Structure formats: C-alpha cells, structure tokens
Amino acid sequence: MKITDAKVFVGGPGKNYVTLKIMTDQGVYGLGDATLNNRETLPAAYLKDYLIPNLIGRDPRNSEDIWQFMYRGAYFRRGPIAMAAFGAIDMALWDIKAKLAGMPLYQLFGGKSREGAMVYAHATGANLEGLMDSIAHYVEAGYKAVRVQCGIPGMPAESYGVASAKEDHKHFITDFSGIRPKEEIWDTDRYLNYMPGALAEIRDRFGSELKILHDVHHRLLPREAAEFAKAVEPVKLYWLEDPTPADDQNAIKLIRQHSTVPIAIGEVFNSIWDCQQLIEQELIDYIRVAVTYAGGITHVKRIVDLAGLHHVKTGFHGAPSHSPVSMAAQAHLNAWAPNFGIQEYLVLGTPECDALFPSNHQMINGMVIVSDEPGLGVDFNEEEAQRYSYKPGSHPVVRLEDGTLWNY
Numbered sequence: 001m002k003i004t005d006a007k008v009f010v011g012g013p014g015k016n017y018v019t020l021k022i023m024t025d026q027g028v029y030g031l032g033d034a035t036l037n038n039r040e041t042l043p044a045a046y047l048k049d050y051l052i053p054n055l056i057g058r059d060p061r062n063s064e065d066i067w068q069f070m071y072r073g074a075y076f077r078r079g080p081i082a083m084a085a086f087g088a089i090d091m092a093l094w095d096i097k098a099k100l101a102g103m104p105l106y107q108l109f110g111g112k113s114r115e116g117a118m119v120y121a122h123a124t125g126a127n128l129e130g131l132m133d134s135i136a137h138y139v140e141a142g143y144k145a146v147r148v149q150c151g152i153p154g155m156p157a158e159s160y161g162v163a164s165a166k167e168d169h170k171h172f173i174t175d176f177s178g179i180r181p182k183e184e185i186w187d188t189d190r191y192l193n194y195m196p197g198a199l200a201e202i203r204d205r206f207g208s209e210l211k212i213l214h215d216v217h218h219r220l221l222p223r224e225a226a227e228f229a230k231a232v233e234p235v236k237l238y239w240l241e242d243p244t245p246a247d248d249q250n251a252i253k254l255i256r257q258h259s260t261v262p263i264a265i266g267e268v269f270n271s272i273w274d275c276q277q278l279i280e281q282e283l284i285d286y287i288r289v290a291v292t293y294a295g296g297i298t299h300v301k302r303i304v305d306l307a308g309l310h311h312v313k314t315g316f317h318g319a320p321s322h323s324p325v326s327m328a329a330q331a332h333l334n335a336w337a338p339n340f341g342i343q344e345y346l347v348l349g350t351p352e353c354d355a356l357f358p359s360n361h362q363m364i365n366g367m368v369i370v371s372d373e374p375g376l377g378v379d380f381n382e383e384e385a386q387r388y389s390y391k392p393g394s395h396p397v398v399r400l401e402d403g404t405l406w407n408y
C-alpha cells in the first residue's frame with residue numbers, strides 16, 4: 001500500500017484551519033489538522049515544501065516509522081511549527097489505519113474506557129455579573145464544567161478571555177484586521193486584589209457541584225502565583241491553568257509548597273520533553289498538550305502514558321483554533337485514556353463548520369460521545385473548502401501600564 005498524494009487547505013469559517021488530506025493507492029484517505037493559531041501558513045509550508053514530497057510512495061500503515069523519519073530526519077528537534085506539521089500527518093495516518101481496520105480509532109488504542117468524555121466551555125463576561133449570566137447559560141445547556149474569566153475593575157475592557165458584548169458566549173481572540181497585533185494592558189495588583197473574591201462569589205452562586213476552572217494565561221510571577229493559589233483554595237477550583245509561564249518549571253514548586261489547588265499546564269508545549277519535569281516531579285495535575293502542535297496521536301499517546309504513571313490526568317487543549325479533525329483525534333484518545341480528566345471544547349458548531357467537516361461525534365449534556373464510524377469519524381468537504389481562503393490575523397500582545405511588554 002502506498003501514499004499517492006497529499007493536499008493542504010488553509011481556511012475555514014472565521015478561522016484559518018490547516019487541513020491535510022493524504023490519499024492512497026487503495027482509495028482510502030486520511031485527515032489531519034496542523035492549525036497553529038495565527039501562524040497557520042508556517043506548518044502549511046513545512047507540509048507542502050518538505051514533508052509531502054517525502055511521503056509519496058511510503059506505506060501509510062507504517063505510521064511509527066514515518067513519525068521517526070520526520071522527527072529524527074529534521075535534525076533540528078521539536079518546535080511548534082514542525083510538531084504541528086508532523087501531527088497532521090500522524091493523525092491522517094491513524095485515520096487511514098483505523099479505516100483499513102474498519103474500526104473507530106479508539107479501538108486501536110485498547111477500546112473505550114468510558115461512555116462519554118466530560119468537557120468544559122468558556123464562560124466570559126465584561127464584569128462579574130456578565131460572567132454569572134454566561135456561566136448560567138452553560139449550566140442550563142448541561143455543562144458540568146466551565147472555565148470562568150471576567151473583566152477586572154480598573155483594567156481596560158479588552159483583556160484575555162473577556163467578552164465585550166453581553167450574550168457573547170463565544171469569545172475568540174484572533175483579530176482578522178491584519179497581522180499587526182492589538183495591544184492590551186495588564187495589571188497584576190488589580191487582578192490579585194479582585195479575582196479571588198470574584199471566584200468565591202461564583203462558587204457561592206453556583207454551589208459545590210459545578211466544576212470551575214480558571215486560566216491565568218501565564219501572567220503571574222512565581223511568588224504571586226503561590227499567593228493567588230493559596231487565596232483561591234477555599235473555592236475548590238477544578239483547576240488553575242498556566243499560573244506562570246512554564247518555561248521555568250522550577251517555579252511551579254513554589255506554588256505546590258503553598259497550595260493544594262490542582263494545576264493544569266501544557267497548551268504551549270510541543271513535546272514529551274517539555275512535559276517531563278512537570279510530570280515526573282508531580283508538579284501538575286493535568287497535562288494540556290494537544291494532538292496538533294505536540295506531534296499528533298503517536299507522540300501525545302506517549303505523553304498520556306507518562307502522565308498516567310504520575311497521577312497526572314489529561315485536559316487537552318481545545319481552543320477554537322483546533323479544527324474538528326484534531327478534536328476528533330482527541331475524542332478518540334479521551335474515550336480510551338485510563339487517566340482522562342477533561343477536554344476543553346469550543347468547536348464552532350455552526351452550519352458552515354458542520355458543512356466543511358461533517359462529523360459523527362456528538363456533544364450531549366457536556367459530554368462528547370465519540371463516533372463509532374471507522375477512522376477519526378470526521379470528513380472534509382473539499383467543495384465547501386473552496387469558499388474559504390487564508391485571512392491574516394493576530395493575537396493581541398500585552399503591556400503593563402508603564403509600557404513593559406508582558407506575557408499574553
């Protein structure tokens with residue numbers, strides 16, 4: 001069996017999904033997602049200029065050998081652009097393998113460990129009252145877990161995770177007016193003074209059952225993060241995400257020494273080597289990698305197994321930039337993983353998105369019910385794809401009030 005061709009499409013409804021389709025001489029094809037938010041053309045170029053020409057003629061069933069060929073063959077290791085490109089190929093090869101087996105992908109990992117996988121949504125408000133409405137919206141829709149972010153009094157309205165319009169339950173960070181980022185202002189003192197009380201009010205309002213998550217988005221220094229984690233302990237968060245930038249992994253020890261709040265890190269990691277210290281030293285409770293920029297199913301499955309040895313559960317990244325293809329790959333891992341925790345879930349769910357990626361996965365009462373179709377259980381409509389093309393966009397950048405550049 002041989003790979004005969006592969007194509008890359010960049011675009012989508014309000015997004016720049018990077019979708020890979022690998023064709024074979026037996027008519028079976030596989031799909032992958034290489035979307036790297038706001039840098040989408042780069043993994044697309046890696047795929048087109050180097051990887052695809054090297055795939056033609058290879059046996060698609062040898063996904064491990066192809067992964068090793070891409071990773072070791074690159075010489076320069078790791079990095080989100082390369083790992084996103086490898087990840088898309090790897091997903092597509094697993095899709096082909098499962099279609100050949102006539103089985104849903106999770107069967108090739110060891111079958112289902114659960115009937116549904118719990119997800120969390122993003123609740124957001126310009127202020128705490130707006131956030132309360134947004135949480136109520138998701139609770140009514142059946143979600144058991146909600147990530148909560150709101151505007152901080154005294155800080156400009158435009159801020160990470162904060163919707164400006166009421167009823168705007170979907171807040172997306174990409175600004176499609178061009179590649180020059182907007183600038184936002186961050187004030188750590190205001191955040192530290194306000195957020196613990198706001199989280200406590202949310203717990204009071206919604207009771208003990210709701211799983212409440214909060215994302216600090218890498219903005220605190222280690223000592224500040226330890227203070228914050230200690231202050232929010234009575235709220236019993238499901239997790240506190242990215243309290244500090246995890247480049248310095250020793251920093252997490254300080255938080256651990258001061259608080260038992262569960263910590264989730266890893267959405268910007270792209271290899272098992274980035275996760276190793278945090279997992280082996282048991283400094284985190286949830287690992288947030290994604291099959292897209294962490295090298296696909298082959299590599300993420302290794303991370304999941306390492307995590308399982310150290311009581312670390314999964315909480316895969318599922319920001320709106322992930323296409324239904326990678327979310328499907330994660331749905332299969334979530335159905336299988338013995339150490340599954342939760343899945344971030346923000347698939348657009350619009351008629352346009354469903355027309356581009358017809359799928360059999362379902363979301364019922366805050367749980368993803370994985371598809372039983374052979375393969376990933378998601379398709380790609382190439383005719384629909386002709387309606388879309390790449391749109392330049394950007395993430396904001398953040399500065400402190402005095403102009404110092406900070407972590408977005």
Ligand code: GCO
Pocket residue numbers: 037173215217267318319321344
């Ligand atoms: C999350 C993330 C995202 C990132 C985004 C960057 O927890 O979902 O923090 O919102 O900001 O994926 O492209």
Ligand code: MG
Pocket residue numbers: 215217241242267
């Ligand atoms: Mg995050």
